Amino acid sequence: xxxxxxxxxxxxxxxxxxxxxxxxxxxxxxxxxxxxxxxxxxxxxxxxxxxxxxxxxxxxxxxxxxxxxxxxxxxxxxxxxxxxxxxx
Amino acid sequence: xxxxxxxxxxxxxxxxxxxxxxxxxxxxxxxxxxxxxxxxxxxxxxxxxxxxxxxxxxxxxxxxxxxxxxxxxxxxxxxxxxxxxxxxxxxxxxxxxxxxxxxxxxxxxxxxxxxxxxxxxxxxxxxxxxxxxxxxxxxxxxxxxxxxxxxxxxxxxxxxxxxxxxxxxxxxxxxxxxxxxxxxxxxxxxxxxxxxxxxxxxxxxxxxxxxxxxxxxxxxxxxxxxxxxxxxxxxxxxxxxxxxxxxxxxxxxxxxxxxxxxxxxxxxxxxxxxxxxxxxxxxxxxxxxxxxxxxxxxxxxxxxxxxxxxxxxxxxxx
Ligand code: SF4
Numbered sequence: 001x002x003x004x005x006x007x008x009x010x011x012x013x014x015x016x017x018x019x020x021x022x023x024x025x026x027x028x029x030x031x032x033x034x035x036x037x038x039x040x041x042x043x044x045x046x047x048x049x050x051x052x053x054x055x056x057x058x059x060x061x062x063x064x065x066x067x068x069x070x071x072x073x074x075x076x077x078x079x080x081x082x083x084x085x086x087x088x
Numbered sequence: 089x090x091x092x093x094x095x096x097x098x099x100x101x102x103x104x105x106x107x108x109x110x111x112x113x114x115x116x117x118x119x120x121x122x123x124x125x126x127x128x129x130x131x132x133x134x135x136x137x138x139x140x141x142x143x144x145x146x147x148x149x150x151x152x153x154x155x156x157x158x159x160x161x162x163x164x165x166x167x168x169x170x171x172x173x174x175x176x177x178x179x180x181x182x183x184x185x186x187x188x189x190x191x192x193x194x195x196x197x198x199x200x201x202x203x204x205x206x207x208x209x210x211x212x213x214x215x216x217x218x219x220x221x222x223x224x225x226x227x228x229x230x231x232x233x234x235x236x237x238x239x240x241x242x243x244x245x246x247x248x249x250x251x252x253x254x255x256x257x258x259x260x261x262x263x264x265x266x267x268x269x270x271x272x273x274x275x276x277x278x279x280x281x282x283x284x285x286x287x288x289x290x291x292x293x294x295x296x297x298x299x300x301x302x303x304x305x306x307x308x309x310x311x312x313x314x315x316x317x318x319x320x321x322x323x324x325x326x327x328x329x330x331x332x333x334x335x336x337x338x339x340x341x342x343x344x345x346x347x348x349x350x351x352x353x354x355x356x357x358x359x360x361x362x363x364x365x366x367x368x369x370x371x372x373x374x375x376x377x378x379x380x381x382x383x384x385x386x387x388x389x390x391x392x393x394x395x396x397x398x399x400x401x402x403x404x405x406x
Contacts (some may be wrong), residue, residue, distance in 0.1 A: 036209070039253075059139060
């Protein structure tokens with residue numbers, strides 16, 4: 001069995017490595033690792049819930065908009081806000 | 089264009105409404121290189137603990153556009169995001185570039201460096217010899233570089249990656265290097281701040297910096313000083329809720345203690361900025377961001393961290 005380490009995988013945001021196990025021309029195992037850890041799960045604790053709108057945006061610089069928007073939809077539910085479509 | 093004129097150009101854009109800085113940056117850099125027989129700036133760009141927001145913001149550059157920056161200003165020799173090479177090929181390129189441009193390349197780091205547990209929370213690449221951590225790479229490349237530029241608040245001061253409880257022990261890159269680091273903070277950075285700093289390095293070497301090692305060109309005045317809602321603040325007319333047109337000090341605005349030129353430079357091709365779209369400044373260029381700005385919607389005196397420094401209330405307003 002042969003092992004192939006492919007790292008770094010480029011043209012992406014963040015860091016990625018792939019390790020393959022190849023047996024007679026067939027890939028038997030593919031381990032993909034994103035080799036970066038910041039611990040946002042811990043950062044979010046002990047914050048006022050409204051901070052989520054800005055903090056979660058920092059998870060990803062590409063889809064930050066989605067994180068922020070979902071956080072604010074969630075707050076609307078929590079606070080029972082009835083916001084008209086225009087304001088959303 | 090000589091240095092004094094360039095600095096004047098950067099600061100004059102406070103008054104201009106046609107964003108002359110960006111429009112004049114590329115022709116002047118091109119001209120300068122030609123006259124002085126200089127080449128492009130060789131750059132190695134490392135991504136460490138961050139969210140990739142700064143390279144996205146950098147791609148937003150207009151006048152010069154991204155392709156013009158690549159064509160006329162910098163030689164991007166290694167970048168996880170932009171390069172075509174990958175795997176061992178990419179690592180070979182990094183090694184070769186470092187040896188070939190020893191003492192001549194500019195190291196750009198995007199992201200904080202996790203210092204805990206031997207730096208294992210950020211591995212730039214896995215190799216047969218073991219993991220190449222961000223900590224190793226930044227230290228090694230940082231020592232070999234001519235200039236080191238921290239892009240974004242994570243690289244500058246730790247930023248969101250080092251927010252409490254900071255389980256990874258992330259720090260700004262100046263904490264792991266014994267040399268000058270130019271901090272171009274912001275979460276993300278405004279492309280003008282970064283491209284402007286590159287242009288300055290290219291033509292005149294390191295720019296003049298403030299006490300946080302940021303180019304004075306862009307961080308010299310507070311957001312509050314030039315904010316369009318400033319007259320409301322002076323008249324003590326505060327927004328009762330988000331969406332009101334008055335000053336958002338009451339809604340947690342960090343503008344009074346945040347150095348940046350957002351109100352007039354603005355974002356996304358100079359179109360808008362937070363206060364203009366009814367969201368308070370969250371102080372993203374600050375050394376203590378995000379912890380020092382939280383809770384984001386509480387007025388400054390009620391933020392978690394008690395700010396020892398009196399906020400600049402704009403007394404020196406011109
Ligand atoms: S507190 Fe904020 S909204 Fe009010 S004037 Fe200052 S920067 Fe503008």
